[in-house]
Amino acid sequence: MNLFADIRILVTEAIDTLAARGTLPEGLPFDNIAVEPPRDPSHGDMATNAAMVLAKPAGMKPREIAEALAPMLAEDSRIATAEVAGPGFLNLRLSDAVWQDVAKTVLSDGAAFGRSIMGQGIKVNVEYVSANPTGPLHVGHTRGAVFGDALAALLDYAGYDVTREYYINDGGAQVDVLARSVYLRYLEAHGQEVAFADGTYPGEYLIEVGEALKAKVGDAYLDASEDVWLEPVREFATDAMMALIREDLALLGVEMDHFFSEKSLYGTGKIERAINELVERGLIYRGVLEPPKGKLPEDWEPREQTLFKSTKHGDDVDRPIRKSDGSWTYFAPDIAYHYDKVRRGFDQLIDVFGADHGGYVKRMKAAVSALSNGSVPLDIKLCQLVKLYKNGEPFKMSKRAGTFVTLRDVVEQVGPDVTRFVMLTRKNDAPLDFDFDKAVEQSKDNPVFYVQYAHARVCSVLRKGTEAGMDLSDQALLEADLSGMTHETELAVAKKLAEWPRLVEIAARTHEPHRVAFYLYELASDLHALWNRGNDEPGLRFLQEGDPATSRSKTALARAVAVVIAAGLGILGVTPVEEMR
Incomplete structure (x- = not known):
């Protein structure tokens, strides 16, 4: 049930009728007609821009169209009033029976209420986290992990066929640095004094890895040259780090469907095949790039390189894919990786990157556009930085990690549910302040608490009513008479509640799971307002002593709220609570 979509159908059918009567021209475009909540609730329950967007193609004044449309809409039993406002907006008020029906529908549909078929099984690959396998996940990765996981769940809820994917960056020089760092810990495990040079990883998390390497190979690498031990230690260390990363993700309840190794692209012909595709499309050439912006001519050494003509697909400049020494640039394997996604048959691609990848967006979109002939859209979502605070001060770095606050640090402070919800209280491209004290504060200012408290309150009502001998089962609530539900609160x-299906589709279409968190806060606020109003007006209380029938009718609305809150929290990866502790 999407009430806004239903009323939009009513509007378009009325326009068709007016066209058949000759009041409006035939064949008017409906694409931009919207039915949505008005910005000012005092204007009504819904508003439509139909008259405004049809005025130009119809060659008529908007108000003239609106005045013809209003009486037709008012003929429908769901519409209490249809009023023309301003230059031609139409404000609609719906009958109480419509809203009573919404609560019934939520109880009837249960967890399926709000689920959409909008995605129509379209195959979407959501790649997120994809941290270098050189250490535990840090707080920046935490935000990307939560955002990507919630986005994947949202798309699944909206009817898409979603694959959650992690790209293991195990093909670059940073993994060699990891291997050398683990080797130092290996020497340390053998009782040797070591010094970590600049560029190596001194974090304590590698102590166990060095000891594990010793347990596996004994003293075999003690006096060996680097060319003997680098490759096996690199593989051993990468496996250890990925095991650590999987453990970190599990703390947040994040489970990937697929892990893709960058290393698997090298020596297998996959990079070459992807680049050949671009060659065949006339998009690879030898050339010299202009100096980067801000560089003086004397700072720039022009050199001929192999370039991808990414400007043909929306980029600002063409991009090098092979260095002057013949080796691939870091961009080449990323092209091959996305080519692999296209070849796997995905209809849409979504990459979740950190804030430092802003300059990478256009070139990657250009590559996917070129490789798919524009048939596979790529959306890149950047997650901005997270600042951590505790006791009013910036949260100190993790000693274990050596240089940063880890995902584990955050989760151990407040738990996975709070971590996930707070990470979604801002849009992904806005900076986020994560205050540990506020995150566990029991107040309206803490959205996690406020939403969970609403769900717990409903559970409390159900428990108390059942203990009083009332039948408050879902079936009994579904059969309750809601005709008395007329109070404005x-x-x-x-x-x-009626906005939920519409919200799901908007959030899925825009790839913005934070909208779910915002909506849940607003729904919880309305539930709390009704609860508080009942403190002053006993007739609004959910449980009416000695009146099981009225109690069921009022509790039905509360139960519907709990159903939607649980569904929304499920998308966010948060477990709804039944009582506050």
Whole structure:
């Protein structure tokens, strides 16, 4: 049930009828017609821009169209009033029965309420986290992990066929640095004094890896040259780090469907095949790039390189794919990786990157556009930085990691549910302040608590009513008579429930899971407002002593709120609580 979509159908059918009567021209475009909540609730329950967007193609004044449309819409039993406002907006008020029906539908559909078929099984690959396998995940990775996981769940909820993927960056020089760092810990495990040079990883998390390497190979590498031990230690260390990363992700409840190794692209012909595709499309050439912006001519050494003509697909400049020494640039394997995704048959690609990858967006989109002939869209979502605070001070770095606050540090402070919800209280491209004290504060200012408290309150009502001998099962609530649900505060809750299916589709279409968190806060606020109003007006309380029938009708609305909150929290990866502790 998507009430806004249903009323939009009503509007377009009324326009068709007016066209058949000759009041409006035939064949008017409906694409930009919207039915949505008005910015000012006092204007009504819904508003449509139909008259405004049809005025130009119809060659008529907007108000003229709106005045013809309003009486037709008012003929429908769901519409209480249809009023023309301003130059031609149409404000609609719906009958109480419509909102009473919403609560019924939520109870009838249960967890399926709000689920959409919008995605139509379209195959979407969501790649997120993809941290270098050189250490534990840090707080920046945490935000990307939560965002990507919630986005994947949201798309799944909206009817897409989603694959969650992690790209293991195990093909670059940083993994050689990891191997050398582990080797130092290996020497240390043998009782030798070591010094970590600049560029190596001094974190304590590698102590166990060095000891594990000793347990595996004994003293075989003690006096060996680097060319003997580098490759096997590199593989051993990468496996150890990926095991650590999987453990970190598990703390957040993040489970990937697929891990893809960058190393698997080298020596297998995959990079060459991807580049050959671009060659065949006339997009690879030898050339010299202009100096980067801000570089003086004397700072720039022009040299001929192999370039990808990415400007043909929306980039600002062409990009090098092979260095002057003949080796691949870091961009080449990324092209091959995305070519592999295209070849695997995905209809849409989404990459979740850190804030430092902003300059990478256009070139990667250009590559996917070129490799797929523009048939596979790539959306890149950048997650901005997270600043951590505790006791009013910046949260100190993790000693174990050596240089940063880890995902584990955060989760151990507040738990996975709070971590996930807080990470989604800002849009991904906005910086986020994560205050540990506020995250566990029991107040309206803490959205995690406020939403969980709403769900717990409903569970409390159900427990107390059942203990009092009332039948408050889902079936009994579904059969309750809701015709008495007419108070403005009750209707406000039902109206917010009606927005859920529409919100899901908007959030999925825009790839913005934070909208779910915002919506849940608003729904919880309406539920709390109704609860508080009941403190002053006993007739609004969910449980009416000695009146099981009325109690069921009022509790049905509360139960509907709990159903939607649980569904929304499920998308965010947060477990709804039944009581606050």
